[in-house]
Amino acid sequence: MHKALAALLSAALVASHAASLTAADASGAWVQLTPAGTFAGRDGRGPYDAGDKSDMEQIVARTRQLAGSTDLVVDYDHQSVFAAVPGVGGTAKAAGWIKELQVRAAGIFGRVEWTEAAAAAIKAGEYRYLSPVFLHTKAGRVIAIRMAGLTNTPNLDLVAVAASALLPNNNPTGENMDKILSALGLAKGTNEDGVVAAINAYLTSSTAIAKAAGLTETAKQEDILAAVNSIVSDRTKFAQAAGLAATAKSDEIVTAVQSAIAGKVDVTKFVPIAAVTELQTRLNTLESTVGNDKAEEAVNSAMKAGKLIPALKDWGLNLFKADPTKFQEFVGSAPVLTSPQLLTPKKDGEAAELTEAQLAVCSAMGITAEDFKKTLKAEAKA
Template sequence: MHNALAALLSAALVASHSTALTAVDAEGDIWLQLVPAGTFTGRNGQGPWTTGDKASMEQIAANTRQLAGSTEPVIDYDHQAIFSAVPGVGGTAKAAGWIKELQVRDDGIYGRVEWTAAAAISIKRKEYRYLSPVFFHEKTSGRVLAIRMAGLTNTPNLDLVAVAASALFPLNNQTGDSMDKILAALNLAKGTNEDGVVAAINAHLTSSTAIAKAAGLTETAKPDEVLTAVNTIVADRTKFAQAAGLAATAKADEIVTAVQSAIAGKVDPTKFVPIAQVTALQDDVKKLQESVTADKAEEAVNSAMKSGRLAPALKEWGLDLFKANQAQFETFVGSAPVLTTPQLQTPKKDGEAAELTEAQLAVCSAMGITADDFKKTLKAEAKA
């Protein structure tokens, strides 16, 4: 699939920026600039093309990795991979090197290049001097999509690669079978033009990025990493479905419902109690505790009143204090003075006469008047 996409994208590729090579570049792996940052044009003025800012270049690098898959982008001689190795025709194109790794820098996208022995000798002998990259871009906006490959050449020329692109993937009957196969791989109708092809490829790249994110990976994840992550998720999902007694193809909602039902129906009664029963038990315990506290409060307050350490008028206050803080109530009662009999009498409401003391009752007896008459006299005196 990746090979088909790579071939299809060649319909929109160009090569413009060239990197001069020296003999030093042939010594082991070397980082070389593949495309510049920002907007640029070809030597003959074609373009402009743009790689955008650093974030955009990271996306280009990610697209390049996805298109390459498990392979490494090739560096050939004079774009022979485009000129000589024509699908359906034949031809060979030896590699001069391989792009082992991509790196985004402030001034562009770089590739770590590993040269072949023959290419290293050619560079040392100054038989080749320039690196000419080939990249895919949108036809109308010039936005660079991905880097396809690069070539060792001494004539980095836009026209050269434009002809090569046409030879590789002409939209005519000479390679119509290949075109049909690639269009079918992209689910496109026969005869779809370049704009439709590029749009489909963009959608493919966007979908790949979305899948990587959904699988918990970064946007730059390689296809094999994405595949591994997705396979793991599918395998785990299948295990959950089977454990719930469902088919491996069961939907997520069905799996969740089945698991919840299984848990609800297989609770060990020796270890777990329904939440409703626990709540009811807690309510009962709370009511019992409140009842016991109320009884103790009533008993303590009555005892304090009987001993003369709490006035009857303060009974409700004493009950509330005992319930709120028993220790504080006991401290208050322990330090309170003992009240006299008149002080302990409950004051009457307005309009009512207080009960007579023993001394007053003795006066009534001596004078031969009733207690009620004496109360009336006391009330009249109080008003006066």
């Protein structure tokens, strides 16, 4: 895919806007590659549009993605283009390499590191201008910077001829274009808009893959490839560990791992949830039974000791179940009542006045004398 894109970009080269170089630039300097906004070539081609700062940042990002791990080349007289044209020739030697790209108010700039030969040629005045080459849409919108060339005739007819030989009227045709379309998975006869759409789709998918792999949008090709290979390797290991083929789907891997975990539980350390629930229910039932037995025993003992009248048995049971300590405190402070004290003679079916001991019981239990009388009366009838 990258080779196809390189071929496409080479076929769509357009030279424009020349930067004048001085002897001081020979040691390596920042040079302008495109102006900001709308501009045109001196030969009448254009207009082209690099947009505003945000647009130029996108151009730089696409350029870095397309270049991958390679630097952008600066050749002599665009021989990288001529070398691709039968009968023209050209050695396409590098004059320098663009190491960095930067967006400024005036446009996109690149930091060039020159070869010794190119630096000497610039110092000697043999070459004076830098002519950038970029990919653009049919409407003139700049997509990405491809390269640049040392030249003495910026925006040259030579470059226009080279570009026209591969891309006449900005619409590639012939065998070269068929190869490009095939590499991009497009049908023969696809126009420039279709080609540009395919390139943008590639750039978008590349960015998406970088993000999915935990990398930045501007990650280089080798970084993306390394991250994806690592993920695929890990996935393969998981599949094999689960006893599946390396090509198993993610859902199959997850299911297999879950099944393996479920089948290898150490029964000496873990028990099923249902068993724990049943055990808890039984413990609660046993605890309740034991509590009832203890309450019954405590209340009966209090009644035998004359600390609690039979009519208050249910009250005593409830108190013991709710708070055994309070029940014991009551029993400990309650006076011992004798049978005559508990059952005083009645007059005309009414309970007699309470004795001091009975009043003490009322006070200890928090009930009124009248309620206690009613209780005695009910017991007498029984």
